[in-house]
Amino acid sequence: DADVTQTPRNRITKTGKRIMLECSxxxxxxxxxxxRQDPGLGLRxxxxxxxxxxxxKGEISDGYSVSRQAQAKFSLxxxxxxxxxxxxxxxxxxxxQGPTDTQYxxxxxxxxxx
Amino acid sequence: GxxxxxxxxxxxxxxxxxxxxRCNFSDSVNNLQWFHQNPWGQLINLxxxxxxxxxxxxxxATTVATERYSLLxxxxxxTTDSGVYFCAVDDYGGSQGxxxxxxxxxxxxKP
Numbered sequence: 001d002a003d004v005t006q007t008p009r010n011r012i013t014k015t016g017k018r019i020m021l022e023c024s025x026x027x028x029x030x031x032x033x034x035x036r037q038d039p040g041l042g043l044r045x046x047x048x049x050x051x052x053x054x055x056x057k058g059e060i061s062d063g064y065s066v067s068r069q070a071q072a073k074f075s076l077x078x079x080x081x082x083x084x085x086x087x088x089x090x091x092x093x094x095x096x097q098g099p100t101d102t103q104y105x106x107x108x109x110x111x112x113x114x
Numbered sequence: 115g116x117x118x119x120x121x122x123x124x125x126x127x128x129x130x131x132x133x134x135x136r137c138n139f140s141d142s143v144n145n146l147q148w149f150h151q152n153p154w155g156q157l158i159n160l161x162x163x164x165x166x167x168x169x170x171x172x173x174x175a176t177t178v179a180t181e182r183y184s185l186l187x188x189x190x191x192x193t194t195d196s197g198v199y200f201c202a203v204d205d206y207g208g209s210q211g212x213x214x215x216x217x218x219x220x221x222x223x224k225p
Contacts, residue, residue: 033212040217042118042202042218043200043213044215045212048212058212088155090157101145101204102147102162103159103213104159105149105156108155
């Protein structure tokens, strides 16, 4: 969905490096999420934020941190990247203000940690 | 937590064939969505369907919440339907809004 953008789209980094993935949305949604996808698996939730001051850990938050800089921006950081964090990362948004809780996903960031 | 199982894990069809994909879930849900992940990795919303039936062109979905399953129907399949289809539900008793994904059904449509 073009309303949810992620940068960078691809990134190769080395073990121990700090890296930030960014997500921006123009949908006006209050809720934002970070998921990771490993080959052959579905997506798993890393962190979620229901508004700027509400940030919560998901299923697999160890090794990650997040920042909700504004309603429209939600960043994911890997403080010290390790090879098993190699995955496809997705940002998503939703809102409780509409008729459904549909989540809309960004295009993904493919991260490789060497 | 809630469990989501999708079947079959893999499906190969000839162009023009019909198919049914199934999603079973282990507890009550507020939200159920079907997604298509295309070969380039993009996730596309197909349906928001916690209950009832919806149709969109050649695709339709039915969720029977009381029996904890959902079905996605693809009619007259096309090669562009290839990819992985995911079912995702939220945990009714947990933090609402967080989706739990099944492992997906990989569909390959041959010309």
